[in-house]
């Protein structure tokens with residue numbers, strides 16, 4: 001007997017009325033991580049200090065408001081997790097695929113009602129079977145190794161619009177993945193600068209509105225980058241800044257274009273040279289931001305995409321999978337087989353393991369999005385989106401252990 005399909009509106013109303021204990025019984029994953037298991041940056045830095053532990057100042061400082069967590073964003077019990085979605089909002093691969101799989105098919109149904117989302121904007125849905133109450137879906141720029149002012153502004157808008165929705169819904173704990181740094185090919189270092197500096201500015205203006213922003217990294221590369229940058233950017237005045245930290249390059253996101261390849265080379269060079277300098281921006285002259293019309297993967301013609309029915313079936317099938325983490329690698333193999341998106345395939349072929357070739361022709365020009373108009377359900381009226389991007393391989397190096405060994409919450413009986 002097939003499971004009766006739930007109506008997303010009824011389910012959303014029911015779930016949002018539950019208290020935490022009741023809600024926990026509904027989580028698809030019982031190995032969820034509660035906020036008290038995720039140290040703030042101050043606690044993290046304090047526990048790493050050689051000298052005696054400093055008396056911890058109250059929770060008002062910046063470093064009390066942020067955390068760095070390495071692992072699967074779908075297990076975090078926070079008010080909202082942010083999804084690096086595509087403009088269709090109908091799921092795909094990477095973190096988007098994981099979130100849809102963990103949330104269940106009601107997420108797809110609510111997303112379907114939102115009529116897509118434009119690059120740089122954000123929309124909010126219920127979290128359904130996730131430990132997160134809500135999911136904020138934002139669409140990052142397709143950078144494909146090249147970063148110019150448009151991509152920088154769009155990625156900044158993703159963080160700003162997501163935080164704006166947080167505030168409008170009186171939510172106080174949120175987790176961000178590394179938006180656009182996967183299949184969309186935004187170089188990791190510049191993306192981290194944008195994420196950290198945008199969040200820092202926002203917290204400075206909304207200090208009383210936020211309890212914790214968690215930077216949820218998945219790859220070792222991003223963990224290393226964020227750790228180095230956070231030790232400088234989120235340094236409260238009562239915390240020691242070590243020599244090594246001071247050498248870090250804390251320049252705000254530059255409008256100079258940066259190629260993912262150069263940014264990785266410069267990182268590698270620095271690591272080899274033992275140089276503690278931050279991955280700086282490359283010379284803008286070398287990589288002018290070229291406005292070339294190219295096909296954004298989200299705009300592939302509809303006949304190359306699985307139909308909505310196929311997609312819904314795929315989602316329903318996904319509903320059955322229990323272990324998200326183990327499936328990440330399996331699914332990406334499956335998604336690779338079903339991936340109809342030539343552009344996506346091209347991106348995958350061109351992309352040797354963890355390295356993005358600069359793809360000269362594939363530079364999408366994306367108009368900078370101003371902050372979206374929000375109606376009372378926290379969504380804006382986007383145009384009907386027909387396309388979405390199919391899943392592809394997550395890098396095998398994706399590790400999902402967190403910074404410290406955190407015991408998952410005991411299983412509810």
Ligand SMILES: NC(=O)c1ccc[n+]([C@H]2O[C@H](COP(=O)([O-])OP(=O)(O)OC[C@H]3O[C@@H](n4cnc5c(N)ncnc54)[C@H](O)[C@@H]3O)[C@@H](O)[C@H]2O)c1
Pocket residue numbers: 071072073074084085086091092093094095096097098140177178179180181182183184185186216217218219222332344388389390391392393394398
């Ligand atoms: N990465 C893929 O295999 C893949 C394939 C097709 C589509 N997508 C997605 O690609 C588009 C968005 O590109 P993007 O670069 O913004 O996103 P992305 O490709 O998902 O990568 C964003 C970041 O999220 C990381 N990540 C992956 N899984 C998890 C997880 N469970 N928890 C936390 N972090 C995770 C990933 O390592 C990367 O650092 C959308 O179309 C979406 O469907 C991803």
